Amino acid sequence: MSGGVNGVTLPPELQAARLLLAKERPYLASASWALQPVPKPGLGTLAVDMYWRIYYDPDILARWPVEVIEGVLYHEICHLLRNHAERMKDFHPRLSNIAVDAEINDDLVREGVKFPTPPLTPELIGQPENLLAEEYYAALERLEQQPSAGETQDQGHTLSASPDENKTGKSFQAKDGFPNSQDGDSKNSQSIQGGDGNGSDSLPSPGSGQCGSCATGQIAPWEDGPPSKESSAGLSQTEGELIRRDVAKQIREHANGQGSLPGHLVRWAEEKLNPKVDWRKKLAAVIRYAVADTNGATDYSYRRPSRRHSQVGKGDVIFPSMRCPLPSVAVVADTSASISENMLAQTLAEISGIFKSLGHREGIHVLAVDRTVQFCRLVFRPEQIQLTGGGGTDMRAGLDAAARLQPLPQLVIVITDGHTPWPEHPPKGMKVIVVLSGDGPVPNWANVIHSKSGDGS
Template identity: 35%
Template structure:
């Protein structure tokens, strides 16, 4: 049986700091993430693991003593575990078709990380999972590896094995509640985690551009950083707020009281409910016709990410429709990494708008180069026409909100 999780001892903390230094020296762009994790000792765990709150659980026998891993291997495992947090494997795992195979996802996520670590020359223990070991080509995403691994029927590890809830698999039995402090340090919130990811992505981009850092950045990591940093050009918070003002009544009659989060008002001896307004349903129609080049699609994906980050938008109610002259099946998406864009034919965004309205969208955002017919009469939902082209957009309905996006502008 494992002993209770505790703070690192003096010797263990010294060993961990050395591993962190070795890891940072080999991958300096991971510095922010390495120092953001909260290290704890998990006696009997037999490995390293992470939870979704950025705690790093380490079996102390692997840090110090006769059974300790070689320092270079242990530093590589540290980078591996931090890699799960950086790439948000927990959040991405939640978006897989349910019920998911926890074992297949852990293998797939491991392969995505190890592929880049090996390419960077990072030493790892023998027998780590690689794309080749899964029968896959390197350079793909964990979602691609997952499909192959799940279809191959790889054996499921026992619940509790693997890299922990921070990798999107089963929570390790030793994992602590998010609100528990260890040695005076708490866990990271989702917002803090996103901020760390952005810091790492910026460091990766600087390394790619040669501003600082050593060696070559693995292609998969560079691609991840580019996705994280792709900035939206539109202030979607303001655009959606204006559109939603017409689409969703925020009057008191539509505001409900809830005790799930008490009110900030304090009355002695009385618990008051908070007031919660309705969340917004957003339909995003992406033009995938033949006239949309790769730069146009990249610009569209940056704006999709901006919509997802806008306040007041319930990510569980965001649906995306890839549309040319026909519409693909609606995709529920909380992260642009999961989006599949299919198409290449003619152009008629009215089809996608109709599909979004059928799914009861409050706001429909159309990302297109503008070479499409538009509805003749106002739609039930508020329509936002985001036109991607170098010249000012023309031809959009007067009753719609129109914004202009320049492709290729960072």
């Protein structure tokens, strides 16, 4: 990816900003280099979509100092890393964008990051720092539902001017900062795409409440839509998830090696690499239990782990002692057509978690299965996995194939939405755990973990 993506040679200003960002924050380099440049003359600014495309107006680049372009890149990458598109996709895009900007910008302002326009901060919406976007969103919704004197509320509950005008008397560019303020009811992407796209109100304003679908998960009028042969190149959810994991690892290495790092990035990386969502803990516990069980009388939990390796705060130590040979594990991943890109990305994250559970010491057989087995390989890193598929669903094919592996896996973890036929009887010699993301039926001989409730991104 040497600047030639989409047949576009990166303009020198953007290249310089990217180099500066990589120099000051080397752990963000892979995210920064993954951005796919798309020139948009007349856009008046920079914007990033949920497919890791960066739209830029060549004219504006020449007018902004390189530190400002760098600041915008950093800000937008934070949206992508924090997976705001996925987290906010069901919410109102205008309020979402304000909420996610508030979540990011208190951190970046503390770091002295430069913005093209005054950044939208928690203070500006009358909220404390360090909350999650979801919390800011709830506060904004409450604010919007409050009847406020002297406001033109011609279209239901529209936050028709900046909330801080009510609260603090400050203003942060109410017009540019509040996209779609004319179509206050546009809860879905259709109405936004179908919007008139008129005038400056619909132009992006990075860091000031209008950043593109990287922030909201909903496609803005100036964006190219999902990547296809006809459109500009973009990244899939799965590719995005791999970059997130890579950046998280880089951050951890950087923190271990040299120390100095913004706290929010360290916290994000640890959460990414050690998800604390309950059902994952449950899965880990079930794996541990199954492993102990398949190893006969050995109960690992009574083995005294080395103190050095079991410090509190080193993340979830799933196997208290890792000294014993681990049983062989296979993962059957449902890759049928009913599984969305996002669910595949989630599957990949779960397999990474399973690697972690097993202490990264053993390979895992991974089988990507729709109606038949599409991919079957002993892998040692998530990057080796190809989640190919897209046809009908039959997890029986996956379990059959797992039963023929050498050596026979003692534990098979099936990740599926459950819309599949199952074998009538449990496979011989293998324990089966089903990680269920949907509402399909699961046989009573399998141990089921419901993953739907926690996204953990």
